[in-house]
Amino acid sequence: MSPPDPTPTYTPEQITALFIDAAREGDLPLLTEFIDAGMAIDAQDSRGYTALIVATYNGRHEAAELLLTRGADPDQRDAKGATALAGVAFKGDPSMARLLVSHGATVDARNTVGRTPLLFAIMFGRDDMARLLLEAGADPDATDGEGASPRILAARQDRADLFP
Structure with missing residues (x-):
């Protein structure tokens, strides 16, 4: 029997949730890592929220600026x-x-x-x-x-x- 893989496996939905959470928290280094790794900047969760929508709603100015300068669509819409x-x-x-x-x-x-x-x-x-x-x-x-x-x-x- 082989040992379990120590590297966690995440679903695309979980990765999107982590990216959006980084925006909610204003975690610039993590946001940058996601973007540099090829994360779709306008990725949406099940409610249609994007990192930019969440960053702006939560007053995370630096995160919003980063997302916008890296190409986030300011007109992306949520599910409503x-x-x-x-x-x-x-x-x-x-x-x-x-x-x-x-x-x-x-x-x-x-x-x-x-x-x-x-x-x-x-x-x-x-x-x-x-x-x-x-x-x-x-x-x-x-x-x-x-x-x-x-x-x-x-x-x-x-x-x-x-x-x-």
């Missing part, structure tokens, strides 16, 4: 159609939004129900984020599947002053 910018708009992290926009993120990317990052910013009271997205060219009149737009929602919330 959300991009990294949508998650950042929900969280209200303007500096991360600026990073994504500077790398070509689509400011009006719609999820599966038609919501844009600007609509998320308005929905969750992220006024600084809303202003940043507007400055980046976001459409205040883009309606979602229910007919709501950022301008309409802001007016309902008595925050119409966000729009010129």
Whole structure:
């Protein structure tokens, strides 16, 4: 009988999970190792999350910068159609939004129900984020599947002053 192989064997799903976890933790050396070893930079887990989506959502600026400079798609969508910018708009992290926009993120990317990052910013009271997205060219009149737009929602919330 031969001894067991001391090298662990991982499934592709487990490798993707480890890569995404490295992004979640902001582990730059491990992320770099994965990328240098040929990891698909936009690999997705079962929810459609990518390393970039997770890094940006968790405020890992250096990890996000690394992923973007190494070719991560800022408009990659998760299983619900959300991009990294949508998650950042929900969280209200303007500096991360600026990073994504500077790398070509689509400011009006719609999820599966038609919501844009600007609509998320308005929905969750992220006024600084809303202003940043507007400055980046976001459409205040883009309606979602229910007919709501950022301008309409802001007016309902008595925050119409966000729009010129």
